[in-house]
Amino acid sequence: MTGNPLKERVLAIVSIIAQYVAEENQLPSSSDIVEELLASGFEAEEIDAAFHWMESFSLQECVPSHAELTIPSQRIFTPQECQAISCEGRGFLTQIRGLGILDDASQEDIIQKAVQLGEDEMTLADVKNLTALTLLSRSHNEWLREVDCFMDDDWKRLYH
Numbered sequence: 775m776t777g778n779p780l781k782e783r784v785l786a787i788v789s790i791i792a793q794y795v796a797e798e799n800q801l802p803s804s805s806d807i808v809e810e811l812l813a814s815g816f817e818a819e820e821i822d823a824a825f826h827w828m829e830s831f832s833l834q835e836c837v838p839s840h841a842e843l844t845i846p847s848q849r850i851f852t853p854q855e856c857q858a859i860s861c862e863g864r865g866f867l868t869q870i871r872g873l874g875i876l877d878d879a880s881q882e883d884i885i886q887k888a889v890q891l892g893e894d895e896m897t898l899a900d901v902k903n904l905t906a907l908t909l910l911s912r913s914h915n916e917w918l919r920e921v922d923c924f925m926d927d928d929w930k931r932l933y934h
Contacts (some may be wrong), residue, residue: 781891787816787824789903792910793925828907849881858889863901870905870924884908 791807804825811821849871851864859867871881884904888896896904902925922928 781894783816783820784824784827785891785900785903787811787821788828788907789899790814791824791828792903792906828911849878849885851885855885855889857895858891859885859896859901860898862898863888863896866898866901866924867905875909875924876905880908 790811794807808821812818849868851859856864867876867881867884870876871878876884884901887904887908888901891904906925
């Protein structure tokens with residue numbers, strides 16, 4: 775399945791910004807990141823679309839999470855969600871939810887965004903980037919270590 779090139783490039787820009795934040799522990803100035811992205815070959819409309827998407831994503835009302843889960847829950851994906859998110863992406867969300875990295879509200883937010891993003895199936899990498907952005911936008915310092923671990927597929931560090 776061939777993807778939407780604009781969507782893929784916008785997600786690439788979001789991924790670059792999320793990785794920069796994770797590595798540098800801060801967000802660069804808008805002008806610096808725009809200059810760097812333009813120099814890397816991205817178009818102004820793609821950069822603008824990525825910033826717009828990130829802004830709308832971060833401005834959405836966050837549902838407060840509960841401190842404890844009393845009864846473990848299992849998320850069943852709808853046919854529309856299965857079409858929007860690859861099997862590997864759904865497995866990843868289930869895995870990190872089971873590890874306690876995501877709460878129900880965060881997982882729902884990620885699934886909703888994935889369905890809204892478009893016509894093409896989101897790959898595992900897309901879901902990881904969306905999850906990283908979600909966790910970073912909600913609580914940058916609290917989730918930095920977990921984001922770093924799952925982006926690097928270093929599951930052992932999560933337990934230590």
